[in-house]
Amino acid sequence: MSFKRYDVLAIALVVLLVGMLSGCGNGSTAQKVRIGEVTRSVFYAPEYVALEKGFFKEEGLEVELQTTAGGDKTMTALLSGAIDVALVGAETSIYVYQQGAEDPVINFAQLTQTDGTFLVARKQAGDFDWNELKGSTFLGQRKGGMPQMAGEFTLKKHGIDPQGDLELIQNIEFANIAAAFASGTGQYVQLFEPQASIFEREGKGHVIASFGTESGRLPYTVFMTKQSYIAKHGDTVQKFTNAIHKAQIWVRDHSPEETAKTIAPYFKDTDEDILVSSVKRYLEQGSYAESPVLHESAWNNLLDVMDSAGELKSRVELDQVADNSFGEKALQSAE
Numbered sequence: 001m002s003f004k005r006y007d008v009l010a011i012a013l014v015v016l017l018v019g020m021l022s023g024c025g026n027g028s029t030a031q032k033v034r035i036g037e038v039t040r041s042v043f044y045a046p047e048y049v050a051l052e053k054g055f056f057k058e059e060g061l062e063v064e065l066q067t068t069a070g071g072d073k074t075m076t077a078l079l080s081g082a083i084d085v086a087l088v089g090a091e092t093s094i095y096v097y098q099q100g101a102e103d104p105v106i107n108f109a110q111l112t113q114t115d116g117t118f119l120v121a122r123k124q125a126g127d128f129d130w131n132e133l134k135g136s137t138f139l140g141q142r143k144g145g146m147p148q149m150a151g152e153f154t155l156k157k158h159g160i161d162p163q164g165d166l167e168l169i170q171n172i173e174f175a176n177i178a179a180a181f182a183s184g185t186g187q188y189v190q191l192f193e194p195q196a197s198i199f200e201r202e203g204k205g206h207v208i209a210s211f212g213t214e215s216g217r218l219p220y221t222v223f224m225t226k227q228s229y230i231a232k233h234g235d236t237v238q239k240f241t242n243a244i245h246k247a248q249i250w251v252r253d254h255s256p257e258e259t260a261k262t263i264a265p266y267f268k269d270t271d272e273d274i275l276v277s278s279v280k281r282y283l284e285q286g287s288y289a290e291s292p293v294l295h296e297s298a299w300n301n302l303l304d305v306m307d308s309a310g311e312l313k314s315r316v317e318l319d320q321v322a323d324n325s326f327g328e329k330a331l332q333s334a335e
Helices: 005-025 042-052 071-080 091-098 146-157 174-182 195-202 211-215 227-253 256-266 272-284 296-308 325-334
Strands: 031-037 061-067 085-089 105-112 117-121 137-139 167-169 188-192 206-210 221-226
Touching (some): 031 042, 042 061, 042 272, 071 091, 071 105, 174 195, 188 195, 256 272
Parallel strands (some): 031 085
């Protein structure tokens, strides 16, 4: 079989066009964004939904997720440039600001709006009274972190002095708290889901109260990045926020069962019924933010919580460490 010169040219042109089109479709031009999440938790369900449902890809982003255990490690990774975006408690941005950082950390999209921990007791309680904690051994969270501060804020609200009315243990690493309680340390413990539900099923503990309900609305977990990153990659930050808002709406409009099934790949060692009960608990108490915008009233509540814990040098205004323009544009684009 022989080809004429124009046949060869035509074939070459087709090959070139196919190559160009495949290059456009394989995500080669996608902007890469590295996220560092403070922990792996059902509390962050919308983040995993955004990944699984392709909302980041729809915005032209290639997202790489890693778990940088602990607030200190997550912030260190962000400040050093090891990650581009951090998912961590909003209080960390205030700590950086209080230290006089030249390149402050800016909150741009809220993911959760309440505390995500539950009070778990060894024994099933009837009509629980917070005064029952007095004189007990309480296994809390890390000093200066949002779980511990919100926990202490709640105890004080119920007339309990965390330092004087009970034995407060807070020197155990976050990853080891559940294991410490299971091995016999403490009469009460402060736990996130799905660990709280797992303990209930195994008979190791019982959820008797919610710190999320008790401590009120807070910009509890927020996506944040350095001011310099926003200056260089503002369009990327906007696309990222758009994807997160799509996921927030998706979680709002779907059942706990559907959300649990979607996020299951991120919790391979957790049974689906546990994921369902965990998601349901967070939905019922309004923990998942439906908007990426940080609100002034919730921010002021955060400052009150930090001040009560002795961790606030001076009150920091929301607009000093937050940029709501991305969240507001995401809301407009979703209308």
